Amino acid sequence: MNDYILISTLNDFIFCPYSIYLHNVYMSTDEDLYHAVPQVRGTVAHKATDSKSSSTQKDVILALPVFSERFHLMGKIDVYKRKEKKLVERKYQLKGIFQGQIYQLWAQFFCMREMGYIVESFAFYEISTNRMIPISLPSSEKECQFEKFVSDFLNYDPSSPIKINPNKCSHCIYCNLCDKTDLENVYS
Numbered sequence: 001m002n003d004y005i006l007i008s009t010l011n012d013f014i015f016c017p018y019s020i021y022l023h024n025v026y027m028s029t030d031e032d033l034y035h036a037v038p039q040v041r042g043t044v045a046h047k048a049t050d051s052k053s054s055s056t057q058k059d060v061i062l063a064l065p066v067f068s069e070r071f072h073l074m075g076k077i078d079v080y081k082r083k084e085k086k087l088v089e090r091k092y093q094l095k096g097i098f099q100g101q102i103y104q105l106w107a108q109f110f111c112m113r114e115m116g117y118i119v120e121s122f123a124f125y126e127i128s129t130n131r132m133i134p135i136s137l138p139s140s141e142k143e144c145q146f147e148k149f150v151s152d153f154l155n156y157d158p159s160s161p162i163k164i165n166p167n168k169c170s171h172c173i174y175c176n177l178c179d180k181t182d183l184e185n186v187y188s
């Protein structure tokens with residue numbers, strides 16, 4: 001594993017570490033090979049932010065690159081509202097909020113804090129329902145939990161056995177390309 005972790009891979013690591021390997025193998029190929037509906041929507045949801053076109057307000061920072069030396073993290077935030085000191089992650093649709101998505105938000109927060117920004121609150125914004133979903137800031141105990149998680153990621157051994165979970169596999173965008181299962185994914 002590289003010394004620095006992409007924030008966008010934290011959720012993938014919880015879902016299945018092998019999916020990160022497959023992503024790296026297939027990332028340079030035709031994205032139509034594996035991109036499923038949720039990923040296409042996610043890309044569209046972030047397009048306006050990445051192109052810095054979703055807000056013209058001066059107090060809003062979009063797509064800011066962030067990093068943390070302490071946690072060996074790098075990535076990009078979606079939206080930072082300077083006046084409110086609020087960090088927002090946009091999602092097209094949120095059927096539930098998973099631990100990996102919360103870790104991604106925490107990761108952005110820790111990066112911003114290390115870079116000198118003040119973040120007093122954060123939230124997910126669900127585009128499809130125009131809904132803001134507040135998320136608590138991590139306590140010091142949660143910060144230790146996150147530190148342990150990052151350490152597990154950094155020390156992950158790709159040759160260690162993979163636990164196959166058919167339910168996960170059938171919802172995995174790499175399912176049709178994965179040598180660990182013969183399942184088809186639900187997006188086919």
Ligand code: SF4
Pocket residue numbers: 015016017018019022162164165168169170172173174175176178179180181
């Ligand atoms: S298909 Fe299953 S084993 Fe393969 S990467 Fe996806 S979740 Fe992991």
